[in-house]
Amino acid sequence: AQSVTQLGSHVSVSEGALVLLRCNYSSSVPPYLFWYVQYPNQGLQLLLKYTTGATLVKGINGFEAEFKKSETSFHLTKPSAHMSDAAEYFCAVSGLGNKLSFGAGTTVTVRA
Amino acid sequence: DGGITQSPKYLFRKEGQNVTLSCEQNLNHDAMYWYRQDPGQGLRLIYYSQIVNDFQKGDIAEGYSVSREKKESFPLTVTSAQKNPTAFYLCASSPGQGAGTLNQPQHFGDGTRLSIL
Numbered sequence: 200a201q202s203v204t205q206l207g208s209h210v211s212v213s214e215g216a217l218v219l220l221r222c223n224y225s226s227s228v229p230p231y232l233f234w235y236v237q238y239p240n241q242g243l244q245l246l247l248k249y250t251t252g253a254t255l256v257k258g259i260n261g262f263e264a265e266f267k268k269s270e271t272s273f274h275l276t277k278p279s280a281h282m283s284d285a286a287e288y289f290c291a292v293s294g295l296g297n298k299l300s301f302g303a304g305t306t307v308t309v310r311a
Numbered sequence: 312d313g314g315i316t317q318s319p320k321y322l323f324r325k326e327g328q329n330v331t332l333s334c335e336q337n338l339n340h341d342a343m344y345w346y347r348q349d350p351g352q353g354l355r356l357i358y359y360s361q362i363v364n365d366f367q368k369g370d371i372a373e374g375y376s377v378s379r380e381k382k383e384s385f386p387l388t389v390t391s392a393q394k395n396p397t398a399f400y401l402c403a404s405s406p407g408q409g410a411g412t413l414n415q416p417q418h419f420g421d422g423t424r425l426s427i428l
Contacts, residue, residue, distance in 0.1 A: 235419075242422050293414070301354040
C-alpha cells in the first residue's frame with residue numbers, strides 16, 4: 200500500500216520568496232510521484248512527475264521537485280513566488296493499478 | 312481540444328433523492344476514476360474503471376454507484392444511502408493500466424459541487 204504525508208496544511212510566503220512544500224511518501228513498490236495544483240472550484244492540474252531517471256524534476260510555472268529515496272521525500276520548490284501561485288497543492292503517489300493516493304493538500308498564500 | 316467534461320458544475324440534492332453526476336472524456340483513455348474532495352482531507356477514491364463494462368470499488372464506495380457502458384463516459388450516482396454527500400466531486404482519466412502506462416498522470420475535470428437542500 201502507498202500513502203502520502205504533506206507537512207503543513209497552510210504555507211504563507213512573500214512575493215519573490217522561496218516556496219517550499221514538503222511531501223513524504225510510503226510505498227511498497229518503486230513509486231511514481233506527482234505534484235498537482237488546484238485553483239478554487241477547479242480540477243487538478245499536473246505540475247510535474249517523477250517516474251525513473253533524474254531525481255530533480257522540473258515542471259510548469261517554474262516549479263521543481265527532488266526525489267530522495269533515502270528520505271522518502273518529494274519536496275516541491277519554486278525560487279521566487281508569484282501572486283498567481285496562490286492555490287492548493289497536492290502530492291500523490293501511484294502504486295499498483297495506477298491508483299493515486301493523495302496527501303491532504305497544502306494551501307499556499309502569497310503576500311504582496 | 313481533448314479533455315474531461317463534468318456536468319453540472321453545481322448540483323443540489325433533496326432528502327431521499329438519487330442524483331447522477333456526468334463525466335465524459337475524449338482523450339481515448341481506458342481508465343477513469345471518481346474522487347470525493349472534502350476540505351483538509353485531500354482526494355479520496357470512490358470508484359474506478361480500467362475498461363468498459365468493468366469497475367472496482369475505491370476506498371469510500373458506500374452510498375455510490377457507477378456504470379461504464381462506453382469508453383468515453385463514467386457517470387456517478389450518489390444514492391440516498393450516502394448520508395453526507397456534500398462535497399466536491401472530481402472525475403479523472405488516464406491512458407490505462409497496461410505495461411508502460413503506470414507512469415502516466417491522471418487528467419482531471421473541473422468538478423461538480425454537490426450540496427444538500
